[in-house]
Amino acid sequence: MPLLEASTKILLIVMVRIAVNLISGRTIQQGVAIEGGKEKPYYREAAGIIEMDRSDLKKLGAWKNTTVRVTSPYGSVIVKAVETAQGPHPGVAFIPMGPWANSIIDPNTYSTGMPTFKGTPVTLEVAANEPILLGIELVQKLCGVKTE
Protein backbone atom coordinates (compact mmCIF):
# COMPACT_ATOMS: atom_id res chain seq x y z
CA MET A 1 0.00 0.00 0.00
CA PRO A 2 2.64 2.62 0.91
CA LEU A 3 4.26 1.90 -2.45
CA LEU A 4 0.97 2.52 -4.29
CA GLU A 5 0.47 5.78 -2.43
CA ALA A 6 3.96 6.88 -3.33
CA SER A 7 3.39 6.18 -7.03
CA THR A 8 0.10 8.15 -6.97
CA LYS A 9 1.98 11.10 -5.54
CA ILE A 10 4.56 10.89 -8.27
CA LEU A 11 1.78 10.88 -10.87
CA LEU A 12 0.36 14.06 -9.40
CA ILE A 13 3.75 15.72 -9.43
CA VAL A 14 4.37 15.02 -13.11
CA MET A 15 1.11 16.70 -14.21
CA VAL A 16 2.56 18.94 -16.89
CA ARG A 17 1.62 22.53 -17.46
CA ILE A 18 2.93 24.32 -20.53
CA ALA A 19 2.85 27.97 -21.55
CA VAL A 20 1.87 29.06 -25.08
CA ASN A 21 0.85 32.24 -26.87
CA LEU A 22 -2.88 32.11 -27.68
CA ILE A 23 -4.44 33.57 -30.82
CA SER A 24 -8.02 33.36 -32.04
CA GLY A 25 -9.68 33.73 -35.44
CA ARG A 26 -12.04 32.37 -38.05
CA THR A 27 -12.05 28.80 -39.35
CA ILE A 28 -14.37 27.59 -42.06
CA GLN A 29 -15.81 24.96 -39.70
CA GLN A 30 -16.57 27.70 -37.16
CA GLY A 31 -18.23 29.72 -39.94
CA VAL A 32 -20.46 26.81 -40.92
CA ALA A 33 -21.30 26.13 -37.26
CA ILE A 34 -22.41 29.70 -36.47
CA GLU A 35 -24.71 29.71 -39.49
CA GLY A 36 -25.99 26.22 -38.73
CA GLY A 37 -27.02 27.03 -35.13
CA LYS A 38 -24.92 27.98 -32.12
CA GLU A 39 -27.08 25.85 -29.84
CA LYS A 40 -25.98 22.66 -31.61
CA PRO A 41 -23.11 20.34 -30.59
CA TYR A 42 -21.36 20.97 -33.92
CA TYR A 43 -20.52 24.51 -32.75
CA ARG A 44 -18.62 23.00 -29.81
CA GLU A 45 -16.82 20.59 -32.15
CA ALA A 46 -15.83 23.48 -34.40
CA ALA A 47 -14.86 26.14 -31.85
CA GLY A 48 -14.53 24.42 -28.45
CA ILE A 49 -11.05 23.25 -29.43
CA ILE A 50 -7.47 24.43 -29.18
CA GLU A 51 -5.33 23.81 -32.26
CA MET A 52 -1.81 22.99 -31.12
CA ASP A 53 1.50 22.31 -32.72
CA ARG A 54 2.61 18.66 -32.56
CA SER A 55 5.69 19.62 -30.49
CA ASP A 56 3.54 21.44 -27.91
CA LEU A 57 1.23 18.42 -27.60
CA LYS A 58 4.34 16.35 -26.95
CA LYS A 59 5.55 18.80 -24.28
CA LEU A 60 2.15 18.61 -22.65
CA GLY A 61 2.40 14.82 -22.76
CA ALA A 62 -1.11 14.60 -24.21
CA TRP A 63 -2.64 12.54 -26.98
CA LYS A 64 -4.50 14.31 -29.74
CA ASN A 65 -8.14 15.03 -28.82
CA THR A 66 -7.46 15.18 -25.08
CA THR A 67 -9.57 17.56 -23.00
CA VAL A 68 -7.45 20.37 -21.56
CA ARG A 69 -7.87 23.36 -19.29
CA VAL A 70 -6.56 26.63 -20.71
CA THR A 71 -5.89 29.38 -18.19
CA SER A 72 -4.98 33.02 -18.73
CA PRO A 73 -4.85 35.99 -16.35
CA TYR A 74 -8.47 36.65 -17.44
CA GLY A 75 -10.13 33.27 -16.93
CA SER A 76 -10.05 29.60 -17.65
CA VAL A 77 -11.89 27.31 -20.04
CA ILE A 78 -12.13 23.61 -20.90
CA VAL A 79 -11.59 22.70 -24.57
CA LYS A 80 -10.36 19.79 -26.65
CA ALA A 81 -6.70 19.85 -27.74
CA VAL A 82 -6.36 18.93 -31.41
CA GLU A 83 -3.31 18.82 -33.63
CA THR A 84 -3.23 21.81 -35.95
CA ALA A 85 -3.84 21.39 -39.66
CA GLN A 86 -2.34 24.83 -40.30
CA GLY A 87 1.09 24.39 -38.78
CA PRO A 88 3.79 24.06 -37.77
CA HIS A 89 3.46 26.91 -35.27
CA PRO A 90 5.37 25.86 -32.14
CA GLY A 91 4.66 28.02 -29.12
CA VAL A 92 1.48 29.43 -30.66
CA ALA A 93 -1.94 27.88 -30.02
CA PHE A 94 -5.22 28.75 -31.76
CA ILE A 95 -8.79 28.67 -30.47
CA PRO A 96 -11.37 29.54 -33.16
CA MET A 97 -13.30 32.75 -32.43
CA GLY A 98 -16.24 32.12 -30.12
CA PRO A 99 -17.22 31.89 -26.46
CA TRP A 100 -14.45 29.40 -25.57
CA ALA A 101 -11.65 31.69 -26.79
CA ASN A 102 -13.41 34.74 -25.37
CA SER A 103 -13.54 33.24 -21.87
CA ILE A 104 -9.78 33.74 -21.63
CA ILE A 105 -8.54 36.33 -24.14
CA ASP A 106 -7.09 39.67 -23.09
CA PRO A 107 -9.99 42.20 -22.98
CA ASN A 108 -7.70 45.26 -22.83
CA THR A 109 -8.36 47.68 -25.69
CA TYR A 110 -5.57 50.17 -24.94
CA SER A 111 -7.95 53.00 -25.91
CA THR A 112 -8.70 51.64 -29.38
CA GLY A 113 -12.02 49.92 -28.59
CA MET A 114 -10.49 46.64 -29.79
CA PRO A 115 -9.78 43.82 -27.31
CA THR A 116 -6.47 41.98 -27.73
CA PHE A 117 -7.87 38.81 -29.31
CA LYS A 118 -4.44 37.71 -30.48
CA GLY A 119 -1.44 37.29 -28.24
CA THR A 120 -2.71 36.24 -24.81
CA PRO A 121 -0.21 34.27 -22.70
CA VAL A 122 -1.93 31.09 -21.45
CA THR A 123 -1.04 27.88 -19.66
CA LEU A 124 -2.39 24.46 -20.57
CA GLU A 125 -2.89 21.31 -18.56
CA VAL A 126 -4.67 18.03 -19.19
CA ALA A 127 -8.18 17.95 -17.67
CA ALA A 128 -9.37 14.61 -19.04
CA ASN A 129 -12.56 14.29 -16.99
CA GLU A 130 -13.86 17.83 -17.27
CA PRO A 131 -16.90 18.48 -19.50
CA ILE A 132 -16.63 20.84 -22.51
CA LEU A 133 -19.74 23.03 -22.38
CA LEU A 134 -21.92 23.96 -25.37
CA GLY A 135 -21.49 27.54 -26.62
CA ILE A 136 -24.66 29.11 -25.27
CA GLU A 137 -24.45 27.04 -22.07
CA LEU A 138 -20.88 28.28 -21.42
CA VAL A 139 -21.79 31.97 -21.77
CA GLN A 140 -24.94 31.57 -19.66
CA LYS A 141 -22.94 29.84 -16.93
CA LEU A 142 -20.17 32.46 -16.89
CA CYS A 143 -22.80 35.24 -16.78
CA GLY A 144 -24.77 33.52 -14.02
CA VAL A 145 -27.96 33.35 -16.12
CA LYS A 146 -30.62 31.07 -14.74
CA THR A 147 -31.67 28.35 -17.20
CA GLU A 148 -34.37 25.71 -17.11
Added chain:
Amino acid sequence: MTRTITDVVCPFCGTLCDDIEVIVSDDGKKLLEVDNACVIGTEKFLHSQSPDRITRPRMHQEDGSWKEISYDEAVEYTAQMLAKAKKPLMFGWSSTNCEAQSVGNEIAEMSRACCDNTAATCHGTSLIAIQDVGLPSCTLGEIKNRADRIVFWGCNPAHAHPRHMSRYSIFPRGFFTGKGQMSRKLIVVDPRVTDTAKMADMHLQVAQGQDYELLNAFRVAFKGEWLPDEVAGIPSEKIREAADILKSGRFGIIFFGMGVTQSLGKNHNIDEAIAVTKDLNDYTKFSIMPMRGHYNVTGSGEVFAWQFGFPYAVDLTRGFARYNPGDTSTIDLLTRGEIDAMLTIGSDPGAHFPISAVKPIANMPSVCIDPHLTPTSGVSKLHVPVAFNGVETGGNCYRMDNVPIDCRKVVEPPEGMLTDEEFLIKVRDRLKQLKGAA
Protein backbone atom coordinates in the same frame (compact mmCIF):
# COMPACT_ATOMS: atom_id res chain seq x y z
CA MET B 1 -42.21 22.18 -59.78
CA THR B 2 -39.33 24.37 -58.76
CA ARG B 3 -37.84 27.56 -60.10
CA THR B 4 -34.28 28.83 -60.15
CA ILE B 5 -33.42 32.37 -59.09
CA THR B 6 -30.10 33.58 -60.50
CA ASP B 7 -27.71 36.39 -59.48
CA VAL B 8 -28.60 36.10 -55.82
CA VAL B 9 -26.33 37.92 -53.34
CA CYS B 10 -24.85 35.90 -50.48
CA PRO B 11 -25.32 37.52 -47.05
CA PHE B 12 -22.38 36.01 -45.22
CA CYS B 13 -19.02 37.75 -45.63
CA GLY B 14 -17.78 41.07 -47.00
CA THR B 15 -17.06 39.49 -50.40
CA LEU B 16 -20.82 39.70 -51.02
CA CYS B 17 -20.76 37.17 -53.92
CA ASP B 18 -23.52 38.08 -56.38
CA ASP B 19 -23.58 34.97 -58.56
CA ILE B 20 -25.48 32.57 -56.29
CA GLU B 21 -28.28 30.45 -57.73
CA VAL B 22 -31.09 29.39 -55.46
CA ILE B 23 -33.75 26.80 -56.26
CA VAL B 24 -37.09 27.45 -54.56
CA SER B 25 -40.45 25.75 -54.58
CA ASP B 26 -43.00 27.07 -57.06
CA ASP B 27 -44.98 28.92 -54.37
CA GLY B 28 -41.78 30.68 -53.21
CA LYS B 29 -42.17 29.39 -49.65
CA LYS B 30 -39.43 26.75 -49.53
CA LEU B 31 -35.77 27.14 -50.36
CA LEU B 32 -34.54 23.81 -51.69
CA GLU B 33 -31.01 24.12 -53.04
CA VAL B 34 -28.15 26.59 -53.23
CA ASP B 35 -25.56 26.62 -56.02
CA ASN B 36 -22.24 28.49 -56.38
CA ALA B 37 -22.08 29.64 -52.75
CA CYS B 38 -19.28 28.55 -50.41
CA VAL B 39 -20.02 26.06 -47.67
CA ILE B 40 -20.73 28.81 -45.12
CA GLY B 41 -23.04 30.76 -47.45
CA THR B 42 -24.90 27.58 -48.36
CA GLU B 43 -25.40 26.82 -44.67
CA LYS B 44 -26.76 30.33 -44.10
CA PHE B 45 -29.38 29.98 -46.86
CA LEU B 46 -30.37 26.48 -45.78
CA HIS B 47 -30.54 27.27 -42.05
CA SER B 48 -33.40 29.66 -42.77
CA GLN B 49 -35.43 26.53 -43.60
CA SER B 50 -34.66 24.80 -40.32
CA PRO B 51 -37.81 23.24 -38.81
CA ASP B 52 -36.71 24.07 -35.22
CA ARG B 53 -36.46 27.79 -35.97
CA ILE B 54 -37.85 30.26 -33.41
CA THR B 55 -40.57 32.34 -35.08
CA ARG B 56 -42.01 34.49 -32.26
CA PRO B 57 -40.43 36.82 -29.66
CA ARG B 58 -39.65 35.29 -26.28
CA MET B 59 -39.18 36.84 -22.80
CA HIS B 60 -36.74 35.29 -20.36
CA GLN B 61 -38.61 34.47 -17.14
CA GLU B 62 -37.44 34.53 -13.50
CA ASP B 63 -37.34 30.72 -13.36
CA GLY B 64 -35.07 30.53 -16.40
CA SER B 65 -37.79 29.51 -18.86
CA TRP B 66 -38.86 31.46 -21.96
CA LYS B 67 -42.37 32.78 -22.54
CA GLU B 68 -43.60 33.42 -26.07
CA ILE B 69 -44.97 36.94 -26.56
CA SER B 70 -46.39 38.87 -29.52
CA TYR B 71 -44.35 41.25 -31.69
CA ASP B 72 -46.45 44.13 -30.29
CA GLU B 73 -45.46 43.24 -26.74
CA ALA B 74 -41.82 42.99 -27.88
CA VAL B 75 -42.08 46.46 -29.47
CA GLU B 76 -43.51 47.83 -26.21
CA TYR B 77 -40.71 46.33 -24.08
CA THR B 78 -38.01 47.61 -26.45
CA ALA B 79 -39.45 51.14 -26.72
CA GLN B 80 -40.01 51.40 -22.94
CA MET B 81 -36.48 50.13 -22.28
CA LEU B 82 -34.93 52.71 -24.59
CA ALA B 83 -37.15 55.52 -23.28
CA LYS B 84 -36.24 54.84 -19.65
CA ALA B 85 -32.52 54.17 -20.07
CA LYS B 86 -30.00 56.91 -19.28
CA LYS B 87 -27.27 55.53 -21.51
CA PRO B 88 -28.55 52.73 -23.75
CA LEU B 89 -26.24 50.94 -26.19
CA MET B 90 -27.39 49.87 -29.63
CA PHE B 91 -24.85 47.43 -30.97
CA GLY B 92 -24.46 45.25 -34.06
CA TRP B 93 -25.92 46.34 -37.41
CA SER B 94 -23.47 44.37 -39.54
CA SER B 95 -25.84 41.55 -40.54
CA THR B 96 -28.74 43.74 -41.53
CA ASN B 97 -29.41 46.08 -44.43
CA CYS B 98 -28.70 49.82 -44.65
CA GLU B 99 -32.44 50.62 -44.53
CA ALA B 100 -32.75 49.00 -41.07
CA GLN B 101 -29.52 50.72 -39.97
CA SER B 102 -30.97 54.07 -40.90
CA VAL B 103 -34.16 53.47 -38.89
CA GLY B 104 -31.91 52.35 -36.02
CA ASN B 105 -30.09 55.67 -36.18
CA GLU B 106 -33.38 57.55 -35.81
CA ILE B 107 -34.12 55.49 -32.71
CA ALA B 108 -30.59 56.11 -31.40
CA GLU B 109 -31.00 59.87 -31.79
CA MET B 110 -34.34 59.86 -29.95
CA SER B 111 -33.07 57.70 -27.09
CA ARG B 112 -29.64 59.40 -26.96
CA ALA B 113 -27.92 56.06 -27.28
CA CYS B 114 -24.38 54.96 -27.89
CA CYS B 115 -24.24 53.12 -31.21
CA ASP B 116 -21.57 50.87 -32.52
CA ASN B 117 -21.12 48.11 -35.07
CA THR B 118 -19.00 44.98 -35.21
CA ALA B 119 -15.99 47.01 -36.33
CA ALA B 120 -15.58 47.10 -32.53
CA THR B 121 -14.09 43.63 -32.79
CA CYS B 122 -12.79 43.51 -36.38
CA HIS B 123 -11.62 46.59 -38.28
CA GLY B 124 -12.24 49.37 -35.74
CA THR B 125 -8.50 49.88 -35.44
CA SER B 126 -8.27 50.06 -39.25
CA LEU B 127 -10.82 52.88 -39.23
CA ILE B 128 -8.68 54.79 -36.70
CA ALA B 129 -5.63 54.32 -38.93
CA ILE B 130 -7.56 55.39 -42.04
CA GLN B 131 -8.59 58.59 -40.25
CA ASP B 132 -4.94 59.15 -39.30
CA VAL B 133 -3.23 58.58 -42.63
CA GLY B 134 -5.84 57.90 -45.35
CA LEU B 135 -6.30 54.78 -47.45
CA PRO B 136 -5.21 54.35 -51.07
CA SER B 137 -7.74 51.75 -52.17
CA CYS B 138 -9.58 50.40 -55.19
CA THR B 139 -12.43 48.05 -56.07
CA LEU B 140 -12.30 44.26 -56.24
CA GLY B 141 -12.98 44.49 -59.99
CA GLU B 142 -9.75 46.42 -60.49
CA ILE B 143 -7.90 43.74 -58.56
CA LYS B 144 -9.39 40.98 -60.68
CA ASN B 145 -8.48 42.76 -63.92
CA ARG B 146 -5.15 44.35 -63.04
CA ALA B 147 -3.43 43.09 -59.89
CA ASP B 148 -0.34 40.93 -60.40
CA ARG B 149 0.99 41.23 -56.84
CA ILE B 150 -1.31 40.05 -54.03
CA VAL B 151 -0.44 40.22 -50.33
CA PHE B 152 -2.61 38.65 -47.64
CA TRP B 153 -1.32 40.05 -44.35
CA GLY B 154 -2.80 38.55 -41.18
CA CYS B 155 -5.85 37.19 -42.96
CA ASN B 156 -6.89 33.73 -44.06
CA PRO B 157 -9.45 34.01 -46.86
CA ALA B 158 -9.36 30.24 -47.49
CA HIS B 159 -11.35 30.04 -44.24
CA ALA B 160 -12.92 33.45 -43.70
CA HIS B 161 -13.76 34.65 -47.24
CA PRO B 162 -13.81 31.31 -49.10
CA ARG B 163 -14.63 32.63 -52.60
CA HIS B 164 -12.54 35.80 -52.45
CA MET B 165 -9.58 34.09 -54.11
CA SER B 166 -11.55 32.50 -56.93
CA ARG B 167 -13.65 35.58 -57.69
CA TYR B 168 -11.16 38.42 -57.28
CA SER B 169 -7.69 37.90 -55.95
CA ILE B 170 -5.82 34.80 -57.16
CA PHE B 171 -7.49 32.59 -59.73
CA PRO B 172 -9.74 34.68 -62.01
CA ARG B 173 -8.58 35.60 -65.51
CA GLY B 174 -9.02 39.36 -65.78
CA PHE B 175 -8.51 41.84 -68.62
CA PHE B 176 -4.78 42.33 -67.92
CA THR B 177 -4.38 39.13 -65.91
CA GLY B 178 -5.36 36.66 -68.59
CA LYS B 179 -3.37 33.76 -67.19
CA GLY B 180 -5.19 33.85 -63.85
CA GLN B 181 -3.05 32.51 -61.04
CA MET B 182 -0.03 32.27 -63.40
CA SER B 183 -0.03 36.03 -63.87
CA ARG B 184 0.01 36.79 -60.16
CA LYS B 185 2.52 36.48 -57.33
CA LEU B 186 1.00 35.76 -53.93
CA ILE B 187 2.72 36.64 -50.65
CA VAL B 188 1.11 35.61 -47.35
CA VAL B 189 2.24 36.96 -43.98
CA ASP B 190 0.88 34.92 -41.07
CA PRO B 191 2.26 33.35 -37.87
CA ARG B 192 0.57 30.07 -38.87
CA VAL B 193 1.00 28.07 -42.07
CA THR B 194 -2.62 28.74 -42.97
CA ASP B 195 -4.43 27.11 -45.88
CA THR B 196 -4.00 30.46 -47.67
CA ALA B 197 -0.26 30.43 -46.93
CA LYS B 198 0.02 26.94 -48.46
CA MET B 199 -1.05 28.42 -51.82
CA ALA B 200 1.41 31.31 -51.69
CA ASP B 201 4.54 31.88 -53.77
CA MET B 202 6.10 33.11 -50.57
CA HIS B 203 4.98 32.70 -46.96
CA LEU B 204 6.54 34.90 -44.30
CA GLN B 205 5.87 33.22 -40.96
CA VAL B 206 6.05 36.38 -38.88
CA ALA B 207 6.52 36.09 -35.12
CA GLN B 208 3.06 36.68 -33.64
CA GLY B 209 2.52 40.31 -32.66
CA GLN B 210 5.56 41.65 -34.56
CA ASP B 211 3.79 42.81 -37.71
CA TYR B 212 4.77 46.44 -37.12
CA GLU B 213 8.46 45.53 -37.09
CA LEU B 214 8.15 43.52 -40.30
CA LEU B 215 6.16 46.23 -42.09
CA ASN B 216 8.80 48.74 -41.03
CA ALA B 217 11.55 46.41 -42.32
CA PHE B 218 9.80 46.32 -45.70
CA ARG B 219 10.02 50.11 -45.91
CA VAL B 220 13.75 49.89 -45.19
CA ALA B 221 14.18 47.12 -47.77
CA PHE B 222 12.43 49.17 -50.49
CA LYS B 223 15.11 51.81 -50.05
CA GLY B 224 17.92 49.23 -49.94
CA GLU B 225 19.09 50.41 -46.52
CA TRP B 226 20.68 48.33 -43.75
CA LEU B 227 18.59 45.67 -41.99
CA PRO B 228 19.46 43.40 -39.06
CA ASP B 229 19.93 39.70 -39.98
CA GLU B 230 16.44 38.90 -38.82
CA VAL B 231 13.28 40.93 -38.21
CA ALA B 232 10.15 39.45 -36.59
CA GLY B 233 11.54 35.95 -37.16
CA ILE B 234 12.14 36.53 -40.90
CA PRO B 235 15.70 36.55 -42.35
CA SER B 236 16.58 39.86 -43.98
CA GLU B 237 17.35 38.22 -47.38
CA LYS B 238 13.79 36.92 -47.47
CA ILE B 239 12.40 40.37 -46.65
CA ARG B 240 14.50 41.90 -49.47
CA GLU B 241 13.34 39.18 -51.86
CA ALA B 242 9.69 39.85 -50.97
CA ALA B 243 10.25 43.61 -51.28
CA ASP B 244 11.66 43.10 -54.79
CA ILE B 245 8.67 40.97 -55.80
CA LEU B 246 6.33 43.75 -54.66
CA LYS B 247 8.30 46.56 -56.37
CA SER B 248 8.51 44.67 -59.67
CA GLY B 249 4.74 44.28 -60.13
CA ARG B 250 2.55 46.41 -62.40
CA PHE B 251 -0.27 46.72 -59.88
CA GLY B 252 -0.44 45.28 -56.38
CA ILE B 253 -2.80 45.04 -53.44
CA ILE B 254 -2.34 44.41 -49.73
CA PHE B 255 -5.33 42.72 -48.10
CA PHE B 256 -5.13 42.80 -44.33
CA GLY B 257 -7.18 41.17 -41.60
CA MET B 258 -7.52 40.47 -37.91
CA GLY B 259 -3.89 39.38 -37.61
CA VAL B 260 -2.87 43.03 -37.70
CA THR B 261 -5.97 44.74 -36.30
CA GLN B 262 -6.29 42.60 -33.15
CA SER B 263 -2.63 42.05 -32.27
CA LEU B 264 -0.73 44.50 -30.10
CA GLY B 265 0.16 47.64 -32.01
CA LYS B 266 -3.41 47.65 -33.40
CA ASN B 267 -4.08 50.87 -35.35
CA HIS B 268 -0.34 51.55 -35.56
CA ASN B 269 0.12 48.26 -37.45
CA ILE B 270 -2.36 49.54 -40.03
CA ASP B 271 -0.70 52.98 -40.12
CA GLU B 272 2.50 51.21 -41.09
CA ALA B 273 0.80 48.94 -43.65
CA ILE B 274 -0.67 52.03 -45.31
CA ALA B 275 2.78 53.65 -45.25
CA VAL B 276 4.17 50.54 -47.00
CA THR B 277 1.50 50.99 -49.67
CA LYS B 278 2.39 54.66 -50.03
CA ASP B 279 6.10 53.81 -50.37
CA LEU B 280 5.37 51.17 -53.02
CA ASN B 281 3.66 53.83 -55.13
CA ASP B 282 7.13 55.34 -55.67
CA TYR B 283 7.93 52.26 -57.78
CA THR B 284 4.60 50.95 -59.10
CA LYS B 285 0.84 51.20 -58.44
CA PHE B 286 -0.28 49.72 -55.13
CA SER B 287 -3.52 49.66 -53.13
CA ILE B 288 -4.60 48.36 -49.73
CA MET B 289 -7.93 47.00 -48.51
CA PRO B 290 -9.29 45.69 -45.22
CA MET B 291 -10.87 42.21 -45.45
CA ARG B 292 -14.24 43.10 -43.93
CA GLY B 293 -16.00 40.23 -42.19
CA HIS B 294 -19.78 40.62 -41.88
CA TYR B 295 -21.50 41.13 -45.22
CA ASN B 296 -22.72 44.62 -44.31
CA VAL B 297 -20.31 45.87 -41.67
CA THR B 298 -18.99 48.23 -44.36
CA GLY B 299 -22.54 49.49 -44.94
CA SER B 300 -23.01 50.12 -41.25
CA GLY B 301 -19.88 52.26 -41.22
CA GLU B 302 -21.16 54.11 -44.27
CA VAL B 303 -24.59 54.80 -42.75
CA PHE B 304 -23.11 55.90 -39.41
CA ALA B 305 -20.60 58.13 -41.18
CA TRP B 306 -23.23 59.60 -43.48
CA GLN B 307 -25.74 60.31 -40.70
CA PHE B 308 -23.50 60.98 -37.66
CA GLY B 309 -20.10 61.75 -39.17
CA PHE B 310 -18.23 58.80 -37.65
CA PRO B 311 -18.03 55.17 -38.81
CA TYR B 312 -18.37 53.42 -35.43
CA ALA B 313 -18.24 54.02 -31.65
CA VAL B 314 -20.71 56.94 -31.82
CA ASP B 315 -22.00 58.43 -28.56
CA LEU B 316 -25.23 60.48 -28.79
CA THR B 317 -25.86 60.83 -25.06
CA ARG B 318 -25.21 64.59 -25.12
CA GLY B 319 -27.64 65.12 -27.99
CA PHE B 320 -24.92 65.37 -30.63
CA ALA B 321 -22.50 62.82 -32.04
CA ARG B 322 -19.21 62.25 -30.27
CA TYR B 323 -16.54 59.77 -31.29
CA ASN B 324 -13.60 58.78 -29.13
CA PRO B 325 -12.54 55.10 -29.37
CA GLY B 326 -11.53 53.80 -25.95
CA ASP B 327 -14.16 56.09 -24.40
CA THR B 328 -17.26 55.72 -26.61
CA SER B 329 -16.45 52.21 -27.90
CA THR B 330 -18.66 49.29 -26.91
CA ILE B 331 -16.20 46.98 -25.15
CA ASP B 332 -14.91 49.83 -22.99
CA LEU B 333 -18.42 51.14 -22.21
CA LEU B 334 -19.55 47.68 -21.14
CA THR B 335 -16.51 46.75 -19.07
CA ARG B 336 -16.61 50.12 -17.28
CA GLY B 337 -20.27 49.48 -16.41
CA GLU B 338 -21.57 52.70 -18.01
CA ILE B 339 -24.43 51.17 -19.98
CA ASP B 340 -27.90 50.61 -18.47
CA ALA B 341 -29.77 48.98 -21.40
CA MET B 342 -28.62 47.06 -24.43
CA LEU B 343 -30.17 46.47 -27.85
CA THR B 344 -28.31 44.01 -30.06
CA ILE B 345 -29.15 43.52 -33.72
CA GLY B 346 -27.44 41.64 -36.53
CA SER B 347 -24.48 40.42 -34.49
CA ASP B 348 -23.54 38.21 -31.56
CA PRO B 349 -21.54 40.02 -28.88
CA GLY B 350 -22.31 37.16 -26.46
CA ALA B 351 -20.08 34.88 -28.52
CA HIS B 352 -17.58 37.39 -29.83
CA PHE B 353 -16.87 39.83 -26.99
CA PRO B 354 -14.47 39.04 -24.15
CA ILE B 355 -16.55 37.50 -21.38
CA SER B 356 -15.93 40.49 -19.09
CA ALA B 357 -17.88 42.63 -21.60
CA VAL B 358 -20.70 40.05 -21.89
CA LYS B 359 -21.42 39.72 -18.15
CA PRO B 360 -22.90 43.25 -17.83
CA ILE B 361 -25.37 42.49 -20.68
CA ALA B 362 -26.87 39.68 -18.60
CA ASN B 363 -27.57 42.11 -15.76
CA MET B 364 -29.47 44.88 -17.55
CA PRO B 365 -32.65 45.26 -19.60
CA SER B 366 -31.68 43.83 -22.96
CA VAL B 367 -33.13 42.98 -26.36
CA CYS B 368 -31.51 40.70 -28.92
CA ILE B 369 -32.89 40.95 -32.47
CA ASP B 370 -31.54 37.91 -34.30
CA PRO B 371 -33.02 35.07 -36.40
CA HIS B 372 -30.70 32.57 -34.67
CA LEU B 373 -30.39 31.28 -31.14
CA THR B 374 -27.09 32.72 -29.95
CA PRO B 375 -25.14 33.27 -26.72
CA THR B 376 -26.44 36.88 -26.91
CA SER B 377 -30.07 35.75 -27.11
CA GLY B 378 -29.25 33.35 -24.26
CA VAL B 379 -28.24 36.16 -21.89
CA SER B 380 -30.73 38.81 -23.09
CA LYS B 381 -34.10 39.46 -21.43
CA LEU B 382 -35.97 39.57 -24.76
CA HIS B 383 -35.17 37.66 -27.93
CA VAL B 384 -36.86 38.91 -31.10
CA PRO B 385 -36.43 36.51 -34.03
CA VAL B 386 -36.68 38.20 -37.42
CA ALA B 387 -36.59 37.29 -41.10
CA PHE B 388 -33.15 36.45 -42.53
CA ASN B 389 -31.84 39.50 -44.29
CA GLY B 390 -30.60 38.68 -47.79
CA VAL B 391 -32.72 35.51 -47.86
CA GLU B 392 -36.23 36.45 -46.74
CA THR B 393 -35.93 40.18 -47.34
CA GLY B 394 -33.74 42.29 -49.60
CA GLY B 395 -32.05 45.62 -48.94
CA ASN B 396 -28.89 47.53 -49.59
CA CYS B 397 -25.49 46.25 -48.47
CA TYR B 398 -21.87 47.37 -49.00
CA ARG B 399 -19.14 45.04 -50.20
CA MET B 400 -15.69 45.23 -48.56
CA ASP B 401 -14.51 47.64 -51.28
CA ASN B 402 -17.38 50.06 -50.49
CA VAL B 403 -19.44 49.07 -53.54
CA PRO B 404 -23.16 49.05 -52.66
CA ILE B 405 -25.06 45.96 -53.82
CA ASP B 406 -28.75 45.28 -53.34
CA CYS B 407 -29.46 41.95 -51.65
CA ARG B 408 -32.42 39.96 -52.93
CA LYS B 409 -35.36 38.29 -51.29
CA VAL B 410 -35.56 34.69 -52.51
CA VAL B 411 -38.08 33.06 -50.21
CA GLU B 412 -40.96 34.08 -47.94
CA PRO B 413 -40.26 34.24 -44.18
CA PRO B 414 -42.39 32.02 -41.94
CA GLU B 415 -45.96 33.33 -41.56
CA GLY B 416 -46.23 36.50 -39.48
CA MET B 417 -42.50 37.12 -38.99
CA LEU B 418 -41.22 40.69 -39.21
CA THR B 419 -38.01 41.90 -40.84
CA ASP B 420 -35.39 43.92 -38.93
CA GLU B 421 -36.60 47.09 -40.59
CA GLU B 422 -40.31 46.44 -39.92
CA PHE B 423 -39.64 45.73 -36.24
CA LEU B 424 -37.44 48.81 -35.84
CA ILE B 425 -40.05 51.05 -37.52
CA LYS B 426 -42.62 49.89 -34.96
CA VAL B 427 -40.16 50.58 -32.13
CA ARG B 428 -39.35 54.00 -33.58
CA ASP B 429 -43.03 54.97 -33.85
CA ARG B 430 -43.79 53.80 -30.30
CA LEU B 431 -40.72 55.61 -28.98
CA LYS B 432 -41.91 58.81 -30.66
CA GLN B 433 -45.19 58.51 -28.75
CA LEU B 434 -43.37 57.87 -25.47
CA LYS B 435 -41.10 60.85 -26.00
CA GLY B 436 -44.11 63.00 -26.93
CA ALA B 437 -42.70 63.78 -30.34
CA ALA B 438 -45.50 62.30 -32.45
